[in-house]
Amino acid sequence: MSYRNKAVMNSSPELPMLFLFNQLVLAVILLHAAALFTKKVEIPKLDFKTAKKLTPVTLVNVIGLIFNILCLRGVEASFFQIARGLVLPLTIAVSSIVTRTVPSRKVFLAAGVVTLGFLLGVTPRTLTNIQWRAAPSAISIIYGVLSSLFIAVHAVLIKSSLPHAHNSTIQLAYWQNLGSALFLAPFIFIQGEHGTLFELMSQRGWNSSVFLWGSIITGVFGFLLCVAGLLSIKVTSPITHMFSSAARSVIQTLLGVWLFGDLLTTNRALSILIIALGTMYYTWAKSTESAPPKQTVHPTDIEKAQNALARQTEGGDTLKN
Template sequence: MSNMESTKQNVSQTFQVAGVVSFYMAAALVMVFVNKAVLNSSPDLPLLFLLNQLVLAVILLHISALITPKVEIPHLDFKTAKKVAPVTLVNVIGLVFNILCLRGVEASFFQIARGLVLPLTIAVSSIQTHNVPSRRVLLAAGVVTLGFVLGVAPHTFANIQWRSAPSGLSIFYGVLSSLFIAVHAVLIKSSLPHVHNSTIQLAYWQNLGSALFLAPFILIQGEYGLLRVLMNSRDWNAGVFVWGSIITGVFGFLLCVAGLLSIKVTSPITHMFSSAARSVIQTLLGVWLFNDLFTSNRALSILIIALGTMYYTWVKSVESAPPRSSVPPRDPVDLEKAESALAKHTAELSSRGPQQ
């Protein structure tokens, strides 16, 4: 290959990487802010809003299957449903706590409220595998935890008080959301063999199963009855709720695809860097769009969480790399399989909106 052809290929790959990363960040940001806007206009219908997103994701998967044979809709049977029930149940519980947390906190604070995802994932994984993490992994978890603690502390280093401090219940929802995301990431590994190691099929089972799990609780909560009352009210903007459900449903579906593409085209490390950058942009947009108060400890908290997450990703890449002197040439097929397995696991740990 000539130098000119090599240069053109490198430029093309650079634009491809930039496009995919930008696509992922845009999808994630749209999810958070449209969710927040709808929840502000319809604060008493969070579960119904989530149900609409799950149902729309199932519909979009069917449409995708008609367009491309790469999207395979699984055959529905009770035996498989029983096997994937645990991961589906954990998924929907995490989604519920996720959206309840977003409803109660400012958009700029949402990333902090769910800042314990990484430490809890490390803890759950360690319990499941009975392996003690290395000191560097524990250090990364400690750094992220410190960032979370600084973010929820009721003071700032500049003595600037919050305009409206998030409630303890909303922060508790964020911690529970982080915990269920961590458990979900561990259960993913044991659930994939039941769906022929297909992330698309597992995504279909999860969205469909989560919708079925969620529907009865919406009835119990009385949200269907409240919806009828709101529809007859002149003060309620139904258009925001309907269009918000459609937009977040579409972007939730795209976010799943974008996360996998981001890791496939780049690497898990680059993906984590883009996630960290997104958290900063999310905070700044929250200040601009929703007039969130930007305090010094909030900024420091996000910075520490982002640095701890990136440090953890670097540590894992170093620890998992085999010694150069003892590694024989790898078969490209084996390398592709390894990268695919790593992408599946890392995608579940990446940040997400209500569509995890």
């Protein structure tokens, strides 16, 4: 999805808000279509009280999406992954502030390893090629940092927002996509993107099919990722979800090498290895933290149990006699 988003932004950099709006609207349409074929997809009843309660998570969601697409527009697709590295420590920080709990040292260590892997993968100079890549603009880097921050806050807010949507990921996804589209619509006109669209349509050099099919493809997969992400946070935790996202980005890099012929440099390969190790370490750390403590049996306890059993046996024999 990131590669398709980048392709659309390269062909139509003047239409980021409209492109994002199309994705959100398509997600709402897909939910209505799914509800026609299965009862498991339930469209929520729109009411003001629920909308008011879900306004914070919806606003944070749409702001994060805006900064995300603006960052992707201004940087290379590979450099864009640095935002994913920043999400991990920010999610831990936000989750700790909200829940007033501090994760274990193992979680901090795992987050540091994964973040180090991402930073290593987007260094401006590779270990096998000394050619420097074009440095991204400062505003694009700021967009990436803000995107990471809002993604972290959004992940934490989902846990507290699910009860307002009857603890249903489908209903929360519907509220988020519909609400985000409504919040985003005025900015399309404020930015003048509706006029820009008509200007581009009149130009012969503009490839409208890239924008159209890009909106459809990313809208479908964005909808699936939205539901999967909400479900992941519901059954695990925001921090665990971000670690799974880190592992997903590793797979994305490998797919880029396989499908698009991207160059897998030495530091990129090392980055993949470090991220995978950090994710596996986190999985092991959480499993050991959640495992019930082993009860140690003292030898004197065994002797007491044997003596008690012997007395019960003697008592039984006396009654028989």
